């Protein structure tokens with residue numbers, strides 16, 4: 307009789323966030339990623355549900371990368387009894403540490419604010435987890451070298467293979483019995499300016515493929531030209547260029563793009579400030595893990611020298627008061643919080659200000675309101691007129707687009723027995739499903755949340 311493996315789709319099934327896949331096989335329980343649900347309220351509420359599987363019975367967690375939607379539920383898993391190892395590459399674990407610490411802090415602050423203003427339906431409002439829970443989680447972290455096969459049990463081996471999404475990111479290949487399981491993680495772009503192109507699998511019996519941009523191609527635009535033009539008009543108007551940015555990866559990419567413009571003398575000198583405590587921490591991981599990105603020591607040092615890195619709030623104020631034209635890159639990327647709000651409060655009503663949105667702005671965020679040109683924007687309880695010029699860069703994505711996802715499959719030599727499209731809105735996954743059928747003749751399916759599937763091994 308052939309053996310079976312059971313797969314539980316505990317997140318990122320029919321949606322982008324909350325990545326969590328449990329493999330029950332040969333008496334072992336392995337969790338691939340343990341992410342937080344983000345975005346709409348009905349998704350965020352899922353973070354409060356009990357795990358549908360006892361955490362104490364999970365033997366191992368493997369992480370594809372450090373993003374919150376892949377790691378953000380770990381402290382709850384630990385709080386509810388998980389005692390095994392949490393394994394990922396060194397940069398993945400470093401970034402996860404930064405992100406989880408920040409997440410606990412934000413949740414504690416939100417809960418405190420809700421309690422003092424009595425607006426929560428939960429009384430008292432509680433954080434999902436706190437910094438102590440994060441500290442206990444970090445103790446279970448254990449590093450895996452990329453590409454090296456690791457024997458977990460007689461029938462189970464695994465390895466982590468770089469896939470170019472963010473620093474340290476990988477896809478995961480498991481050899482279970484005679485079958486290969488591939489969990490794609492989030493796949494990066496092949497022409498990323500900082501990261502090496504994603505490596506590709508050569509065999510997949512069971513494939514779990516992300517589909518975030520399954521229905522789209524990234525626009526062909528020249529980031530450097532948009533940046534150059536925004537910087538030049540800021541100098542002309544003696545104004546400020548404010549670039550809201552995600553702290554992980556996007557900030558470092560923007561730094562690199564601006565550094566290149568400086569180095570090639572394509573823009574006049576202008577001070578560029580980095581005001582993102584978390585982005586700063588991530589920048590340190592870039593200098594710790596040099597082999598994980600394309601920059602040489604020399605280049606990295608040169609790049610850092612060109613920026614003024616703000617480390618305390620007093621310098622934020624000094625920067626605001628200084629009248630000379632400047633560029634400020636600050637979090638958060640969708641203008642939902644962070645230091646960028648302090649700058650906008652002072653400069654959003656000034657027509658010599660330019661706001662450059664450097665990434666996707668989700669519905670319901672302040673960034674989206676600014677992008678849509680709303681006449682007034684609310685910041686810290688007060689309305690401000692949007693007089694600043696607004697521009698966008700749309701091509702800076704850490705994700706492969708539809709073509710990139712399809713190309714990622716082109717070295718697979720066998721026909722996968724089953725393909726599960728995960729980590730995508732339903733429309734995007736379905737589009738990719740049809741494209742995979744047309745290009746490769748393979749049938750793919752879209753699992754739903756909490757679905758359990760048995761596969762032969």
Ligand SMILES: [Zn+2]
Nearest residue numbers: 371373471492
């Ligand atoms: Zn990601």
